[in-house]
Structures are given as C-alpha cells and as structure tokens.
Amino acid sequence: MLDKADFFSLYQQLGLKPGCTFDELKVAYRRRVAELHPDRRGADADPADAARLQELTAGYNAASAFHRRYGRLPGGLHQAPRAPMPRATCMVQPAAAVPARSGGGRARRWLGLALAGGLVWLAWNGGVFDRGGEVGGGPAPGRPAAATPSTPAGASTGLIGIGTAAATVRALEGRPVMENPQRWDYGPSWIAFDDGKVSDWYSSKLRPLKVASAHPPPPEPATR
Incomplete structure (x- = not known):
C-alpha cells in the first residue's frame, strides 16, 4: 500500500509541500474532505x-501509516521524538552559618557593665543605699551610736543632730541640690537651719540623711 501510494499527488490536492508536519496534513485533509463531500454540495x-474523495482518503491513510512507521511524512526529513526534559527540582540550599563576630561577646560584656554602673549610680543618687553601705539609712555595723538630740552631733559622731553647724552638714552630706540660709534640699530630704545651726530635718527613704531618725525627736520637757 505504501509503495503504490502517490504522495506527490496527495500534497498537490491538499496544497502542501513535502516536508510539512503531520498536523498540517491533518488540517488540510479535513478541509478538503468538507469541500468534496456530497452532503455539503447537495444538488x-x-x-x-x-x-476524488476516495482517492484522497486512501492517500491520507497511507501517509498516516508512513508517519507511524518512520516518524515522518513521505518526502520529509526524519524527526526523532524528543526526549522528555528532566523535571527541574527546586532545592533550597541551607543558609550558610554566619560566623559570630569576635567582638560580639566583648561588646555585650561592656554593655552589661555599663547598665550595672548606671543602676548603681541611680540607686546612689536616689538614696536607696546609704553611703555607709546599708539599706534604709540606719547605722551600719561599727558605726558610732546616735547622739542624743540635746547633744550637738558633728563630724566625730558621723551623724547630724540639732545644733550641728552648716559646715559639718556640708562635710557629711555634700553639696545640696538647692540651698538657702534657712534650708538645704537633698532631693526629697531637707535640712532646716537657724542661725547657721541645724534646727530641723526630714530624711526620706529615697535619699536618707545621716541622721538618727526621719525627724528630730520632740524636745524633752524641762524638769523643775
């Protein structure tokens, strides 16, 4: 059948050239069949x-068989089937470990020391810790006992009392935040003066003074 088929005549009837694709042959064959079919033309x-339709169909069947056997149409070049492309795989590469900087640990240590120093400074200036090394402003172990209110305290006792001179107060407490002849302010705490001598005070727990109590004790009643 393949040896007797006139493929050149088939191409002429379909308006094709040797070397066309099988899809082009199929489309042209169907279009020509529709033109020659008796049902279409009627009377x-x-x-x-x-x-003509019978001859055309025989030629098309022969060309189809030729294509199945040789992988091409008669008069065309052999077209080997393409090998399937390998499916691309998307592989996520693990992120490379970023080497730690040699100075990172050192910087963190310095930052920690700076924060600790800042907290200590705030505690000192806020009066949380007494300068003698204890909380609450009470006398530390080994500190001399508080002087009685009737006895003016001074630098020798380490505590401020009624009648303590302003110079001794400055030596014990340092420079006040606000100062006038009648009153020195140390944050929330204050010391009042009368003619250059301590006459009253208030020692806050937030910034305790070097005194025996938050306020001076009331004066003892005079004995007859």
Whole structure:
C-alpha cells in the first residue's frame, strides 16, 4: 500500500509541500474532505467528487501509516521524538552559618557593665543605699551610736543632730541640690537651719540623711 501510494499527488490536492508536519496534513485533509463531500454540495455535487474523495482518503491513510512507521511524512526529513526534559527540582540550599563576630561577646560584656554602673549610680543618687553601705539609712555595723538630740552631733559622731553647724552638714552630706540660709534640699530630704545651726530635718527613704531618725525627736520637757 505504501509503495503504490502517490504522495506527490496527495500534497498537490491538499496544497502542501513535502516536508510539512503531520498536523498540517491533518488540517488540510479535513478541509478538503468538507469541500468534496456530497452532503455539503447537495444538488451541485459533481459525480467525480466521490472518486476524488476516495482517492484522497486512501492517500491520507497511507501517509498516516508512513508517519507511524518512520516518524515522518513521505518526502520529509526524519524527526526523532524528543526526549522528555528532566523535571527541574527546586532545592533550597541551607543558609550558610554566619560566623559570630569576635567582638560580639566583648561588646555585650561592656554593655552589661555599663547598665550595672548606671543602676548603681541611680540607686546612689536616689538614696536607696546609704553611703555607709546599708539599706534604709540606719547605722551600719561599727558605726558610732546616735547622739542624743540635746547633744550637738558633728563630724566625730558621723551623724547630724540639732545644733550641728552648716559646715559639718556640708562635710557629711555634700553639696545640696538647692540651698538657702534657712534650708538645704537633698532631693526629697531637707535640712532646716537657724542661725547657721541645724534646727530641723526630714530624711526620706529615697535619699536618707545621716541622721538618727526621719525627724528630730520632740524636745524633752524641762524638769523643775
């Protein structure tokens, strides 16, 4: 069948050239069949169209068989089937470990020391810790006992009392935040003066003074 088929005549009838693709052959064949079919032309159908249609179908079947056997149409070059492309795989590469900087640990240590120093400074200036090394401003172990209110305290006792001179107060407490002849302010705490001598005070727990109590004790009643 393949040896007797006139493929050149088939290409001429379909308006194709040797070397066309099988898809082009199929489309052209179907279009030509629709043109020659008696049902389409009706009463105007040519009796010879049936013979042409039969010859065309025989040529198309022979070309299809040739294509199945050789992988090409008669008169065309052999086209080997393409090998399937390997499926691309998306592989996520693990992120490379970033080497730690040699100075990172040192910087963290310095930052920690700076924060600790800042907390200590705030505690000192806020009066949380007494300068003698204890909380609450009470006398530390080994500190001299508080002087009685009737006895002016001074630098020798380490405590401020009624009658303590302003110079001794400055030596014990340092420079006040606000100062005038009648009163020195040390944050929330204050010391009042009368003629250059301590006459009253208030020692806050937030910034305790070097005194025996938050306020001076009331004066003892005079004995007859």
